[in-house]
Amino acid sequence: MEHAPWSQKGHPFAAYWNLGCAEANAAFAHLIKQLLRETRGRCVLQLAGDPSAYVFLPVEGWLMTAKVDPDGARQIVDFALPGDVLDPASASMAYAAADVVTLGRGRLAMIPREGWQRYLVAHPSAAGLFARQSAARYARMAERMLRLGKSSGETRIAYAICELFLRANPFGLVTHTPFHLPVTQQVLGEFVGLSSVHVNRTIRAMARAGVLTYRGQLDVVIHDLPTLAAMAQIDPTELQATIIPSPG
């Protein structure tokens, strides 16, 4: 994650989106070339209920999809990391089901939906990758709904850390490796359905218990993976197979 894969020769974005087919890769590069865009801070790219004209591809930095209730409380529905394709369409396809917001600075491509669909039809290997990503998103959301509905705050937070660690780190859940989440405790709370106060108390208790260490704006190091996995009620290997799509 240190430098943009963008700078690589040949097919930009190749680290994340490799179809094993030179022509499909070239078509993909052509598709996003003109559509790159820089972002800084937290900025809203799409509002729920507005016309949904674009598919979003983060290249650097994360996006999130969120919904806001009438009281102003926000629930984060999912994150999109580099290599993911985010289509916020609702059942009607013409309007968005959720807000799309950037997290900090980064780079992304916004592709008109028609262009994206033409690309998928023309390149079955891309359609296959997209299908695996959709299945992965479904599996993630199912896993999180289980925690949201039935589990304690501790379990929800431990699970969220495991999920995001797995998604952001190609080596999976490893100990003693620092890793950065571009996420405040407030945002983590909006992800797991807890107040930022309770997130703080819980994560702090985990740190005191020696399970992990962290610094503000969430640079996390896992120390005791078995305990963390037990808190999250997961098997690391199994979870990885369930929620991480195979590339290419």
Added chain:
Amino acid sequence: MEHAPWSQKGHPFAAYWNLGCAEANAAFAHLIKQLLRETRGRCVLQLAGDPSAYVFLPVEGWLMTAKVDPDGARQIVDFALPGDVLDPASASMAYAAADVVTLGRGRLAMIPREGWQRYLVAHPSAAGLFARQSAARYARMAERMLRLGKSSGETRIAYAICELFLRANPFGLVTHTPFHLPVTQQVLGEFVGLSSVHVNRTIRAMARAGVLTYRGQLDVVIHDLPTLAAMAQIDPTELQATIIPSPG
């Protein structure tokens, strides 16, 4: 919902799955003809983590996808109604992300995934309908995650009733029309993340307030739709456009 659309002439299932193209309809009929199956009671068709070989099409009665945590608590992830296509695959596509369970007696088709995918490739209109259904499922899950994370038990239950009413009733959210949910209070609790005791107290309070009436095994009649919609924090028309895919 009284009699199976199955009994109709021509293309069985036509009431739910009409592609506006005779050939695609015929191919669909051929696809599921041999694969029909009766169900009774609550029976498990697929376990999370097992190989995921089939796509499920309920024809009569409902299915649910659910996940169970180590303590035995169950969270229902989504329901599948007649006309929906349920693919429980996880990121790896080879294994299921969740259990698939029937609710009471009914009829369904189980289609091997390869056959289903060949059908989608051969009939773009079917692929389009499937895409709209996937978007609808995403919108539903997002909407429910918002309630699960941020809302009171009353809001969650009111929302669940509105969602299921909308999905099961082609005329949308209408008052003074009895409608049947094949769901116990226990199951409703597993859907909205509440204990069956609390579901009972809440729904009973709604009945005392004159918002709705119901009888055991949930035959519901809505009396005061504005109040119910306010409890659920929805706009009925908007919600329908968001979570109900257009047929055909």
Added chain:
DNA sequence: CGGCAGTTTGATGCCCGTCAATAGTGGTGG
């Protein structure tokens, strides 16, 4: 008619939200 699954109601306790106040952090401009 007995049994079983579902519904209803009460009593008790705790997890977690809310309010409030303090301390830390980074970014910006003078």
Added chain:
DNA sequence: CCACCACTATTGACGGGCATCAAACTGCCG
């Protein structure tokens, strides 16, 4: 370079919503 400010993190006190346990009641099916 430092002062300032907005944002974030931390900690305490208090109350309420919901889980849990337990016990009757209902209706249905064999």
